[in-house]
Amino acid sequence: MSSAVQELETKAGAARDAARKLARLSTEAKNKALMAIADGLISAEKEIIAANQRDRAAAESSGMSAAMLDRLLLNHNRIEGMAADVRVVAGLPDPVGEVFDMRTLPNGLQMGRKRVPLGVLATIYESRPNVTVDISSLCLKSGNAVILRGGKEAIYSNLALAGVVQKAAYQAGIPEGAVQIIESTERTVVDHLLKMNGTIDLVVPRGGAELIRFVVGQATMPVLAGGIGVCHTYVDSSANLDKAVAIVYNAKVQRPTVCNALDTIIVHADVAERFLKAIAAAFLKAGVEMHCDQASHRILKGSPDLKVVPATDEDWGKEFLALTAAVKVVGSLDEALEHIDRYGSGHSEAIVTEDYSAALRFLNEVDAACVYANASTRFTDGGQFGLGAEVGISTQKFHARGPLGLKELTSYKWIILGTGQVRP
Amino acid sequence: MSSAVQELETKAGAARDAARKLARLSTEAKNKALMAIADGLISAEKEIIAANQRDRAAAESSGMSAAMLDRLLLNHNRIEGMAADVRVVAGLPDPVGEVFDMRTLPNGLQMGRKRVPLGVLATIYESRPNVTVDISSLCLKSGNAVILRGGKEAIYSNLALAGVVQKAAYQAGIPEGAVQIIESTERTVVDHLLKMNGTIDLVVPRGGAELIRFVVGQATMPVLAGGIGVCHTYVDSSANLDKAVAIVYNAKVQRPTVCNALDTIIVHADVAERFLKAIAAAFLKAGVEMHCDQASHRILKGSPDLKVVPATDEDWGKEFLALTAAVKVVGSLDEALEHIDRYGSGHSEAIVTEDYSAALRFLNEVDAACVYANASTRFTDGGQFGLGAEVGISTQKFHARGPLGLKELTSYKWIILGTGQVRP
Numbered sequence: 001m002s003s004a005v006q007e008l009e010t011k012a013g014a015a016r017d018a019a020r021k022l023a024r025l026s027t028e029a030k031n032k033a034l035m036a037i038a039d040g041l042i043s044a045e046k047e048i049i050a051a052n053q054r055d056r057a058a059a060e061s062s063g064m065s066a067a068m069l070d071r072l073l074l075n076h077n078r079i080e081g082m083a084a085d086v087r088v089v090a091g092l093p094d095p096v097g098e099v100f101d102m103r104t105l106p107n108g109l110q111m112g113r114k115r116v117p118l119g120v121l122a123t124i125y126e127s128r129p130n131v132t133v134d135i136s137s138l139c140l141k142s143g144n145a146v147i148l149r150g151g152k153e154a155i156y157s158n159l160a161l162a163g164v165v166q167k168a169a170y171q172a173g174i175p176e177g178a179v180q181i182i183e184s185t186e187r188t189v190v191d192h193l194l195k196m197n198g199t200i201d202l203v204v205p206r207g208g209a210e211l212i213r214f215v216v217g218q219a220t221m222p223v224l225a226g227g228i229g230v231c232h233t234y235v236d237s238s239a240n241l242d243k244a245v246a247i248v249y250n251a252k253v254q255r256p257t258v259c260n261a262l263d264t265i266i267v268h269a270d271v272a273e274r275f276l277k278a279i280a281a282a283f284l285k286a287g288v289e290m291h292c293d294q295a296s297h298r299i300l301k302g303s304p305d306l307k308v309v310p311a312t313d314e315d316w317g318k319e320f321l322a323l324t325a326a327v328k329v330v331g332s333l334d335e336a337l338e339h340i341d342r343y344g345s346g347h348s349e350a351i352v353t354e355d356y357s358a359a360l361r362f363l364n365e366v367d368a369a370c371v372y373a374n375a376s377t378r379f380t381d382g383g384q385f386g387l388g389a390e391v392g393i394s395t396q397k398f399h400a401r402g403p404l405g406l407k408e409l410t411s412y413k414w415i416i417l418g419t420g421q422v423r424p
Numbered sequence: 425m426s427s428a429v430q431e432l433e434t435k436a437g438a439a440r441d442a443a444r445k446l447a448r449l450s451t452e453a454k455n456k457a458l459m460a461i462a463d464g465l466i467s468a469e470k471e472i473i474a475a476n477q478r479d480r481a482a483a484e485s486s487g488m489s490a491a492m493l494d495r496l497l498l499n500h501n502r503i504e505g506m507a508a509d510v511r512v513v514a515g516l517p518d519p520v521g522e523v524f525d526m527r528t529l530p531n532g533l534q535m536g537r538k539r540v541p542l543g544v545l546a547t548i549y550e551s552r553p554n555v556t557v558d559i560s561s562l563c564l565k566s567g568n569a570v571i572l573r574g575g576k577e578a579i580y581s582n583l584a585l586a587g588v589v590q591k592a593a594y595q596a597g598i599p600e601g602a603v604q605i606i607e608s609t610e611r612t613v614v615d616h617l618l619k620m621n622g623t624i625d626l627v628v629p630r631g632g633a634e635l636i637r638f639v640v641g642q643a644t645m646p647v648l649a650g651g652i653g654v655c656h657t658y659v660d661s662s663a664n665l666d667k668a669v670a671i672v673y674n675a676k677v678q679r680p681t682v683c684n685a686l687d688t689i690i691v692h693a694d695v696a697e698r699f700l701k702a703i704a705a706a707f708l709k710a711g712v713e714m715h716c717d718q719a720s721h722r723i724l725k726g727s728p729d730l731k732v733v734p735a736t737d738e739d740w741g742k743e744f745l746a747l748t749a750a751v752k753v754v755g756s757l758d759e760a761l762e763h764i765d766r767y768g769s770g771h772s773e774a775i776v777t778e779d780y781s782a783a784l785r786f787l788n789e790v791d792a793a794c795v796y797a798n799a800s801t802r803f804t805d806g807g808q809f810g811l812g813a814e815v816g817i818s819t820q821k822f823h824a825r826g827p828l829g830l831k832e833l834t835s836y837k838w839i840i841l842g843t844g845q846v847r848p
Contacts, residue, residue, distance in 0.1 A: 020765070024788065105810065109799055116791070118821050197640065201821055216621065217644050222822040243844035250846035341444070363839050364448065367540070375533055375842025384847070385838070386529065397542050397625055397835035398646040399823040411821035414809070415787050418799025420667035422674035423808070 004184035005192045012147060012199045014177035015120045019145035021175035023117045027094040033172035034090035034137055038083040040168035041133065044160070045079050051160035052129065059153050071128050072154055082133045082161075085389070089137045092388040095407040096143045099415070109421050113412040117143030119201035121409070122193055124149045124215060126207035129157035135204065136165045136179050138391055142409040145178045147200065149193065151207075152185040159183065197221040202409075204392065209319075224404070226369075226394040229259030229347030230319050231377045234336040234362070235275050236353035237268040243374060244352040245278045250376040251350070253286045256323050259393060260348050260370075260380040263319055264326040266336045272329045273299050280306055288323045291315040295329035317343035333358050337365055344368055346395040348377035369395055369402035428608035429616045436571060436623045438601035439544045443569035445599035447541045451518040454565055457596035458514035461561065462507040464592035468584070469503050475584035476553070483577050495552050496578055506557045506585075509813070513561045516812040519831040520567045523839070531845050537836040541567030543625040545833070546617055548573045548639060550631035553581035559628065560589045560603050562815055566833040569602045571624065573617065575631075576609040583607065621645040626833075628816065633743075648828070650793075650818040653683030653771035654743050655801045658760040658786070659699050660777035661692040667798060668776040669702045674800040675774070677710045680747050683817060684772050684804040687743055688750040690760045696753045697723050704730055712747045715739040719753035741767035757782050761789055768792055770819040772801035793819055793826035 001009075041048070052074040059072055095115050102112030121144050125131045132148055139146035150158035162181035170176050182189055194203065197220040204224045205215040212225050233251055235244045251262035267275050276299050283290065289307040292300055300308045315326040316339070330336045340349055350372035351362040359373040370380045380403060382390025387405030394401050400408040425433075465472070476498040483496060519539050526536030545568050549555040556572055563570035574582035586605035594600050606613055618627065621644035628648045629639040636649050657675055659668045675686035691699050700723050707714065713731040716724055724732045739750040740763070754760045764773055774796035775786040783797040794804045804827060806814025811829030818825050824832040 020791070023791070103810070105808075109803065111809070114787075116821075119791075195641075217619075220641050222646060222820075240844070246844060246846050254847055359841075363538075363841075367444070367447070367543075368837060370838040370840060372840045373842060375840055375845040376847050378847040379533065379840065379845070380838075384529075385535070386527075396646075397540075401835055402838045411825055413792060414794040414804075414826045416794060416796045416799055416803065417783075417787075418797060420664070420670060421799040421803070422670050423678055423800050423802040 002186070002188060004186045004189050007184060008182055008189050008193060011180040011182065012120065012193075012196060015145040015147055015180050016199055018175040018177035019117070019119045022140070022145055022178050023096070023119075023143045025143065025174070027096075029173050030094065030141055030143070031090045033140060033169045033174045034086050036168040036172040037133070037137065037165050038086040038090070040164045041079055041083040041086070041161075044164045045076065048074055048079060048157070048160045048164070051156040054156045055154050064153070072157070074129060074157055078130065082130050086133060086137045089141050089389050092141065092406060094141065095410050100412075107421050108419060110417040111414060114415050115407070115410045115412050118409060118411050120145045120147065120199060121202045121204060122147040122149065122200045123204040123206060124190060124193075124211065125205070126151045126211060129154045129161055131206050132158045132161040132181070133165060135206075136162070138389060138406060138409065140169065140174060140178065142406045144409055146180065147193070148179070148181040149190065150181075155183075155185060191218065194219040194221075206392070222399065224392060224394060224399070225396055226347075226392050227259050228319060228345050228395065229261070229380075229393070230263050230317050230343060230345040231260060231348045231350075232264045232266055232340050232344060233262050233350040233352065233377065234266040234333075234340070235268060235271060236333065236351060236355060236358050237270040238355035238358065239268075239271060239275070239352040240354055241271060241275050241278060244275055245282060247350065247352055247374070247376050248279055249282045249286070251378055252283070252288055252325050253323070254376070254378050257321050259319070260377050261321070262325060262377060264316065264328060264343070266328050266330055266339060267296070268333075268336075269295065269329050269331050272296065276300055276327065280308075283325070286323065288325055291324065291326045293328045296327040317345075319345070333361060337362070340366055340368075347393065348372065348380040350375065350377050369393065426610070426612060428610045428613050431608060432606055432613050432617060435604040435606065436544065436617075436620060439569040439571055439604050440623050442599040442601035443541070443543045446564070446569055446602050447520070447543075447567045449567065449598070451520075453597050454518065454567070455514045457564060457593045457598045458510050458561055460592040460596040461557070461589050462510040462514070464588045465503055465507040465510070465557065465585075468588045469500065472498055472503060472581070472584045472588070473500075475580040478580045479578050488577070496581070498553060498581055502554065506554050510557060510561045513565050513813050516565065516830060518565065519834050524836075532843060533845050534841040535838060538839050539831070539834050539836050542833060542835050544569045544571065544623060545626045545628060546571040546573065546624045547628045547630060548614060548617070548635065549629070550575045550635060553578045553585055555630050556582045556585040556605070557589060559630075559815075560586070562813060562830060562833065564593065564598060564602065566830045568833055570604065571617070572603070572605040573614065574605075579607075579609060615642065618643040618645075630816070646823065648816060648818060648823070649820055650771075650816050651683050652743060652769050652819065653685070653804075653817070654687050654741050654767060654769040655684060655772045655774075656688045656690055656760075656764050656768060657686050657774040657776065657801065658690040658757075658764070659692065659695060660757065660775055660779060660782050661694040662779040662782065663692075663695060663699070663776040664778055665695060665699050665702060668699055669706060671774065671776055671798070671800050672703055673706050673710070675802055676707070676712055676749050677747070678800075678802055681745050683743070684801050685745070686749060686801060688740065688752060688767070690752050690754055690763055691720070692757075692760075693719065693753050693755050696720065700724055700751065704732075707749070710747065712749055715748065715750045717752045720751040741769075743769070757785060761786070764790055764792075771817065772796065772804040774799065774801050793817065
């Protein structure tokens, strides 16, 4: 066993011990610790920025792109933002301890389910150092210990942030060991971590598709995976085209770099010409590039200023995360449903229609975390759904699906209050 | 790719296609199919028994134990029992389609969660051929397609039963392909199956601890694991000893071969002598063997007819599945909690006490699927908990914990009904 793996084993064991105590901590104590973390971030601004500059200098000299360098950046505003987010988490209701489904059986046993933390979470993440604070605060609020394993490129930033979190949390009464950060950047550490299913209860990968696939494939514990959104909006023959233009425009343009943004427009042939000309006019001003199938290309290719290119096979099922949309014309709702079934990632899908049966079929038949009639897929978000802070958006069906709040970082146990009952 | 692996790929693909249609089948159609399966089992009794005899002859000549041979046996009564169980599943409420948490947001969006099937389940099981029918009926009722992979020792029985299920189900309108059975007994097929996380949504191992560990360690999709119960009952210093004797006796003797039966008695030193002598007198008649730690051995060793032996290290944390109980004397509730934390399997744990604070601490602090005060752990059961048929008992914290009913074989999707809303 390498010394890095030994470090992981020791830290994971300490997290496990801390988790038992943390599970029983009062909401008051947890909130106090979260407020202390927020204060700690503000006071440690100088050290955090210094550590971040060290990471950014290394990243710059290794040729990191400007966009990635920006994701890595921590400055006064971003530190204030992190602290504000931690205070928001402190203000959310504590899911732990809630008793539900309580009932009395005919034999007099009183029983119900009581919400409890999952135990120890591990998170493997890339680039953005704010995840260190973000996940730590969500874990602490939900009574879970956390093992952090950030990317090599942000190691000094992550260590500085985790140091602030640990110091503030432990001083405020969080059991020591509840927040662990892995210092080694060896790859073998991740391989080993993903096999520790007796010690780690859940692993949360935060990053690109490759990282998520790797974690899902290797982990022996449950994985909370998601975040990849290939989102379609289908404009039906009976759509109100004003609504359709507004919804499609919003889904593509309002924030193109996120997982709930539109990737592919599917439009019924009967309204294709009118709809596509209208949305193209709107997209033109926003600078959206359209990757068109043959039928839609025929309709749009005439307009000289428009960024229109023929679609290739790679455009279907692609998450663009940019001002790009694929466009496909279909002859029927069935054809649209088949396309979504084949190319969707199970994230967010929408229909625009005034036809009752078409809306009902779409809502019933599309297999995705969030299925919309006549609204923008951009609403798929914990805050928008009223769940408070968001742990992530799950595209898997096990445990929880769609936007995940604090409650989704918990489990339950059955508690049974007897008066001497035995089974006949 | 071997031909057996190709067979699996083809069957899994067919199950996936069938699952899409099955998800939308009405409760009425599913119930009709279940009743047809029950009838089919009754009519095919002769063929089923013939296939079973073929398995049993092979097993006998390979030297299988009498207990295992009995588990393998299918006869008139057991076939009637299977058919009756299928009719019970037909009578249970259908979880699919339920809409819950429906609300209207300030912007007018109406949204809620709608219960949907998981998709394709695979089950890997040993010995008892009734699992073939049992899991198939639970899957069909909850709208899931199923891939069955039973043990080599029951292959002809399983094929006969699955044949009856398929024929009856498809004739009654279940989409063809919804029930698949893997005919190859090659081990590589299981290895391949456990990596098919894009096609199979959940794997349910049914069998011994080794099988479950293997599946948990290898599977890339979620696993519904459980069934290993190392169950403790702690008799507190303030226990009503009449209740304690009745509860401990019931937990050990009423059905010793199941996972919710008692394995270890923990007793407080203050009441150890009185309690142990009383329970030993009761155990004597039932033929229970007691594996005693030093303190309890000192109390019980005098009685000549009693089956009392000194405990070894292996007795702690052991699931006996027999008329055997380990016994440990402790000096405090804390010591009992530590023992349970160290040796329990997170299944069912009980305290017998009249002390309010002790009961509360036990219920709060023990981390197990089911935690009892003053009742027998034998109640951990889907039927007893009012959940209807039981898929299994989960000792994991993700998705669902404790007895699992049909609802636990489902997920949900968010449905959002808009009138043109876009995100500001």
